[in-house]
Amino acid sequence: MGYTVNKSLRFECDYDDILAYLVDDLKSPRSALALINEMDRVIDFLETTPFANSVSTKPTLAKNEYREMTVKSYVVVYRVQESIVHLVRMFHQTQRYERFVMEWER
Numbered sequence: 688m689g690y691t692v693n694k695s696l697r698f699e700c701d702y703d704d705i706l707a708y709l710v711d712d713l714k715s716p717r718s719a720l721a722l723i724n725e726m727d728r729v730i731d732f733l734e735t736t737p738f739a740n741s742v743s744t745k746p747t748l749a750k751n752e753y754r755e756m757t758v759k760s761y762v763v764v765y766r767v768q769e770s771i772v773h774l775v776r777m778f779h780q781t782q783r784y785e786r787f788v789m790e791w792e793r
Contacts, residue, residue, distance in 0.1 A: 690737050692730050692772045698763075701777040702726070705761065722759050729758050733765070737772045745785045753788075 694702075709719040732739070733756075740754045748755070748764065756763045757780065764776045764784065778784035 690734050690767070690770050690772050692733050692774060694774045695776070697776055698774040705777065705779075722761070725758050729756060729763065733772045737765070737767045747785045747788045751788075 706719045706722065709715050709722065737754075740756050743749045743753050743755050743764075751766065753764050753766050753775065756765065758777075760780055762778050762780050762784065763774060764778070766773045766775060776784065776787065778787075
């Protein structure tokens with residue numbers, strides 16, 4: 688069964704901010720390109736095997752069946768509903784991102 692990957696507006700903003708940070712602040716367009724290429728691979732992967740990553744071990748994420756996938760130094764938070772994979776947010780892995788759950792649930 689094929690799944691459709693849907694990027695939320697907040698995910699898109701997170702992703703754009705990360706790419707801008709890599710290019711503008713770190714002056715590393717190569718890192719940005721590597722992240723773009725890896726995200727393309729991740730999306731292809733999620734279109735076929737979205738359940739490869741287990742439900743988060745963080746209670747605030749697990750209660751709504753959010754899953755996490757590491758992409759380079761970042762964590763993509765997503766949820767599978769029927770045949771749609773919803774990419775919800777993207778954070779640096781050092782962030783305490785579970786505190787933002789209530790914000791993106793609105």
